[in-house]
Amino acid sequence: MYEYDIVIIGGGPAGLAAAIEAKKNGVLNILILERDNELGGILKQCIHNGFGLDIFKEELTGPQYAERFINELKSMGIEYKLDTMVLNIDEKRKISYINKQDGFVNIKAVAIILAMGCRERPRGAISIPGTRPSGIFTAGTAQRFINIEGYQVGKKVVILGSGDIGMIMARRLVLEGAEVKAVVEIMPYSSGLTRNIVQCLHDYDIPLYLNHTVIEIKGRDRIEGAVVAEVDKNKKPISGTETYYECDTLLLSIGLIPENELSTKANVEIDPVTNGPVVNESMETSVEGIFSCGNVVHVHDLVDNVTRESYKAGRCAARYVKGELVCGGQVVKTKAGEGIRYIVPQVIRVENLDEHINLLMRVTDIYKNAKLVVKGNDIVLKEINKMQLTPGEMEEIVLDSKLLKENNIRELTVSVERQVE
C-alpha cells in the first residue's frame, strides 16, 4: 500500500493552507484529496469581498483569496486529486478513496489532516411546519446556483436566519433584480458580522426582524408564502403577531454543521458544543497522527482565521512526521466558564508550545463593556477589557506560554465578567 507523509482531506482554504505550510516545514510527500472538480472549496462561490484583511492586508473576493493559495500550492508542486471522494479513514491512518481515474484505492499516511469544512443546516434541522414545496434553499445552495451555475433562484424572497451567508445573499439577490421582503431572525441579535448588517441590509433597505421566525410554509408545488411571527423570550411564537409574506423563495441561513462523518469513522473524539474534533495545541485530534483545522473543527467567521489555524495544523503535522511532537508532559485542559460557549484548543500539551498559545472562543450572549478573564488553577492570569462581545464574532486570546509553565497550570478557564459602570 502506498504511503504518503501527509494526506489532507479537503482542498478548501483549510486544506490548501495546511498543505503549503507542511511543505514549507520540510515534508515532501503530501497529497490533497478533494471531492469537487476544483480546489478552493466554498470560497469559489463567495464572490463578495472582505477576505484577506488579516493575512494579506487588503480586501479580496473569495475567488481571489483562493487563487493566491492555489497558485502557491501549484508552484510548490504539491500533489492533489480532484473529483475524489474519501470513503473511509481509520485510526491506523489508512485512507480509502474513489475516483474515475484510479478507481477504489487504499493508501496510508503518517499523518492525516482533516479539512472537510462544514455544511449548512437544512429545513429539517429546525422543523418548520407547513407544506414541502420547492423553492426552499439553504443560503449557500442559492449562492452556488447564482454565482457558479448562473441561475436566479427566485423573484420574491424571504430569508430565515441572519447569518453572514444569508445577509450576503440578500444583497446579491437584490442586485440581480429580486425583491427581498424580509430577513427574519429568531434571536434578539444577528448571528452575522455588523458590517454585513450595514452593507448588505441597510444599504438596500432590506428589513431585519429580530425575535421573529417562520412558523408556516405555504404552497403545493412551489412555495407561495411564509407566515412570520414574533417570538417570546422562550422562542415561542406569540399569537396575534403573524404576518403573511407572499414569496416564491425561502432561503435558510440557520447555521453550519462541521462535516465529521469521516472523523467519527476513525474514532476521533467530537466536542458536543463545537460539533468538531477535540483538538490540542497542535491541532491534533484525540487520535494520534490525525490533525484537523478550519470549519470542520469549529465554524469560523473569517477565512483569515481558518488560514492561520490551518498553517498551525500543517506546521504541527510536519513536526509529527519528523518525530518532533512531544506526547505527555504537562497537560492543560481548557474550560469554558461563565459566558463562554467553547474554547479551541480543548487540550494543551505545554511541551509543544511556542512562545504563545492562541485560544479561540465564542461568547454565549451580547455583552457591553465586559472583560474576558483567563484563570489557571483559579489564579487570574490575564484580563482583557472588551467594549463589545457578541456570539457572531469569534474572540481570540493570546497567552504567554511561560504563564502556563511557571504556574504549573492544569486547568485553564476563560469567563466573561460584566464591568461595573
Added chain:
Amino acid sequence: MDVYEKICIVCPRGCRLTIKKDEKSPRGYTVEGNTCKRGEDYGIKEVTNPTRVLTSTVVLKNSSLKRLPVVTKGDIPKEKMFEAMKVINKVVAYAPINGGDIIIENLLDTGVNLIAGRSILSQN
C-alpha cells in the same frame, strides 16, 4: 441642522456614529461615537459620498464553467450600483482569462475598472 446616524463598518466593533453638519468645523462635519480616526473618515464619507466595492458575475464562454466572478477594482458610488449591474449583466467574457484582467474599463465613468476575480483556463 443635518444629523445622520450611521454604523461604522471599518472594523468589527461597529461604532454608532452621529454625524452633524457643522460649517465651523474644518471638515464641514463633526462625528461623534467613533473610537478611532478611521471612523471619523468613514462617517464623513458616508454622508458626503458613500462608496462600496461591487461584486457580481458575468456570462462566461469557452469554459466548462458558466460564470466569471468580477469585482470593481476600488470603490464606486453607492447610488450607481443598479446602473452598474445593468452594464455588467450585458457582458460576455471568453476564456482564457487571468485573474485581474480588465472586463469593463472605467465602469460608468467612475474611473474604476471592473476586473476578473479569478483565472479561467480555456476549454480547448
